[in-house]
Amino acid sequence: MPATLSPPPAPPATANGSSSLHQHAYEEIKRLIVTGEFPPDTFLSERQLAQRLGMSKTPVHIALKRIEAEGFVAISPQQGIVVRGLSPDDILDHYELREALEGFVVRRLAARLDSVGTDALRHALASQEKALAEGDLARCLELDARFHLLLARLLGNRQILAAMDQLHDRIRLVILRVGTLHRERFEESVPEHAAIVDHLLAGDSAAAETAMLEHLEAGKRRILLRRTEPHPEP
Amino acid sequence: MPATLSPPPAPPATANGSSSLHQHAYEEIKRLIVTGEFPPDTFLSERQLAQRLGMSKTPVHIALKRIEAEGFVAISPQQGIVVRGLSPDDILDHYELREALEGFVVRRLAARLDSVGTDALRHALASQEKALAEGDLARCLELDARFHLLLARLLGNRQILAAMDQLHDRIRLVILRVGTLHRERFEESVPEHAAIVDHLLAGDSAAAETAMLEHLEAGKRRILLRRTEPHPEP
DNA sequence: TTGACGAAACTGGTATACCAGTGCGACAAT
DNA sequence: ATTGTCGCACTGGTATACCAGTTTCGTCAA
Known part of the structure; x- marks a missing residue:
């Protein structure tokens, strides 16, 4: 992606070196979780996140599946995504x-x-x-x-x-x-x-x-x- | 030749125990790699794999991104996917x-x-x-x-x-x-x-x-x- | 014969549309 | 007022179409 994006209203704050949108989505969503902006038990939505990050559902979906595999969120099909806390x-x-x-x-x-x-x-x-x-x-x-x-x-x-x-x-x-x-x-x-x-x-x-x-x-x-x-x- | 779109026999084929297609794709592709059916340096294609697994690109894409994160394949945008060997x-x-x-x-x-x-x-x-x-x-x-x-x-x-x-x-x-x-x-x-x-x-x-x-x-x-x-x- | 050039045939990445479940609330029947 | 039911508004999941590069190879000119 060009450094000078882009049409969507929200070019995200951090100047990113991400090579792809889903990479950027992954880093950003995880950052929001580990910085506490998305505290445990927060409910997320692919569409909300996509809109917030200025991209479509697809890269957000890929990023979330990876984050789920790492254990930071729990995804329930047809229900939603919830940030997992630490016992x-x-x-x-x-x-x-x-x-x-x-x-x-x-x-x-x-x-x-x-x-x-x-x-x-x-x-x-x-x-x-x-x-x-x-x-x-x-x-x-x-x-x-x-x-x-x-x-x-x-x-x-x-x-x-x-x-x-x-x-x-x-x-x-x-x-x-x-x-x-x-x-x-x-x-x-x-x-x-x-x-x-x-x-x-x-x-x-x-x-x-x-x-x-x-x-x-x-x-x-x-x-x-x-x-x-x-x-x-x- | 161009992919002349799939004639997917389109029953989900094998009755699988996977909860989702991308989960099935993940397990199957990884199995093919770790059993040696896809030896190191094998070139893969999302479309080929999708056809082989009887699904569309999307779940295959998601599975491959996860497998890439685990280090089993290397994905080069606009080029292809190669199975990574072990030095x-x-x-x-x-x-x-x-x-x-x-x-x-x-x-x-x-x-x-x-x-x-x-x-x-x-x-x-x-x-x-x-x-x-x-x-x-x-x-x-x-x-x-x-x-x-x-x-x-x-x-x-x-x-x-x-x-x-x-x-x-x-x-x-x-x-x-x-x-x-x-x-x-x-x-x-x-x-x-x-x-x-x-x-x-x-x-x-x-x-x-x-x-x-x-x-x-x-x-x-x-x-x-x-x-x-x-x-x-x- | 050879060289360069360009069209075509791919690649992964992304957007969009649609699907099938789920939960909840409004409305209707009792 | 209570209760049952239908429907709408979400959810994540998937398929499809399209995009922008990259590579390949055939063609045409020198």
């Missing part, structure tokens, strides 16, 4: 999967980190500290997710990276479930990241893995403890 | 991901195995030995994949199970890459499974994980080296 069990399972993947990643990574990776980790850490100092919590959240993905990328395993990439959006969803972002969260997690990096640079596999597992454990605790408000859920 | 690096990455997931699974599982799980593992093992004794190699392959999925299911983590389920089809693809099934492969792997189960039943996390990692390492070696002769146990 506490989902969150626990989510963190356990991360323990398996990311614990493994840092364990392996400590033994094979090169100078390029060293620089990347130091840079990522510096960015996080800068964002925290500036109080830019949204950027803190983004950098947090990117830090974890960076570890997988440095390991160079595309399968693991792909698996963690799918987790990326779920992480946002998990964090958003507790409401707005808290500064204290990052005042704790950024130093935890720093500890992981320290052990990686020292080549200490066991210590790096332990630090990662503690970091994830702390993250899980930060989320589950805040989830004590009464929920009007069935 | 040696892909296979290495694949096994490394399994090491991360399944190593973690057995480590955790050894500590929390109940009587139901015990029975399920014993039963799974017996089935494998029976299939091997009968020389039913196709069933051996199926039971192999199911055994690994069973471990994840016993752990009770849906996220991990979903991640490993995606691997299920890739495993078949990996094995098919070396050609036909070899009896020796299962004469080795079934006892390896038995060893893993033994350590799980004994509650020995470390031994179970080690056995699993060795099992995966052996599987990787069997594929990459294509060796058919049994090797001495360490």
Whole structure:
């Protein structure tokens, strides 16, 4: 599609690099979900979304089937589409999967980190500290997710990276479930990241893995403890 | 020649259990790929597939976009669809991901195995030995994949199970890459499974994980080296 | 013989129309 | 007033037609 679209009244806000409409629809709808604009239990409609995105049903339909396959929405034929929320069990399972993947990643990574990776980790850490100092919590959240993905990328395993990439959006969803972002969260997690990096640079596999597992454990605790408000859920 | 439009005999043909056409298309196309009927580098066409499956382009298109997202085909707009093969690096990455997931699974599982799980593992093992004794190699392959999925299911983590389920089809693809099934492969792997189960039943996390990692390492070696002769146990 | 050029025969991507279910509300019969 | 029923207004799912590229190949001119 040309960069200068287009007839429909709504050329979407974000300048997209999407190669196709259904790709754009996929990214946009998922963004609306993981940013909380479409909270859990929201009812969606292909036609509404198509109109909002300035395209026809077809690409929206394709995007939604993919999003359904990833578990973010539930589609009932002849009924409708509903945004799926995350149960506490989902969150626990989510963190356990991360323990398996990311614990493994840092364990392996400590033994094979090169100078390029060293620089990347130091840079990522510096960015996080800068964002925290500036109080830019949204950027803190983004950098947090990117830090974890960076570890997988440095390991160079595309399968693991792909698996963690799918987790990326779920992480946002998990964090958003507790409401707005808290500064204290990052005042704790950024130093935890720093500890992981320290052990990686020292080549200490066991210590790096332990630090990662503690970091994830702390993250899980930060989320589950805040989830004590009464929920009007069935 | 031009497609002179279809003479669709137009009964939905086989009475399928699929809830929708695109679901049926997804399962069928993926089956054709993972069974080797569509080997790597095969060129596909939405229209050809639609005619073969007795439906229109639309559900085929949706199914292919999902299969593309899973990495089994590559779609180039205005060009065509090609079945993606697995490079040696892909296979290495694949096994490394399994090491991360399944190593973690057995480590955790050894500590929390109940009587139901015990029975399920014993039963799974017996089935494998029976299939091997009968020389039913196709069933051996199926039971192999199911055994690994069973471990994840016993752990009770849906996220991990979903991640490993995606691997299920890739495993078949990996094995098919070396050609036909070899009896020796299962004469080795079934006892390896038995060893893993033994350590799980004994509650020995470390031994179970080690056995699993060795099992995966052996599987990787069997594929990459294509060796058919049994090797001495360490 | 050879080269370039253009029409045709494809490709996936998208829009539109239509279909078959579903739920709900209005209206009618009691 | 209650209740049963019909119908309309939705839903996602599918088929069809069309679009804009890309590739192929035959034709025609040099």
